[in-house]
Amino acid sequence: MNIWIAIGATVVGCYLVKLAGLLVPAGTLERPRVRRTAALLPVALLAALTAQQAFADGRVLVLDAKAAGLAAAAVALLLRAPFLVVIVAAVAVTAGLRALTG
Incomplete structure (x- = not known):
């Protein structure tokens, strides 16, 4: 039964976050600092998720084939x-x- 409580709490929490976003006054969203932050936030979150997936294994820093692939992609970019x-x-x-170190 605990899983259903967690699911219900998540649903309510997501709804409240969405509602809070709708209740923000339009004047607040038009401020230059808020606009810059809103534009940069998705990029920062994506970079953090990419770094975590490429360089972490639990709580340990790892440099393996994923990191080399990311470096190759960076060079290509x-x-x-x-x-x-x-x-x-x-x-x-x-x-x-991975085939070489297999």
Whole structure:
């Protein structure tokens, strides 16, 4: 029964967060600092999630094939490669290193 309590609390919490967003006055959302923060927040969250997935294994810092694939993708982006090439480079490097260290 505890799982249903957790699910119900999550549902109520999500609804309240959405409601709180709708209740913010429009004047507050028009401020330049709020606009800059709102524009940068998704990028910062995505970067944090990517770093956590690439460099962490629980509470331990790990440099493995995932980190090498991410580095390959970064190099491809710096060379202004098309997005599909970036993905293929990351996958190829990650798969190659996993096959070698297997």
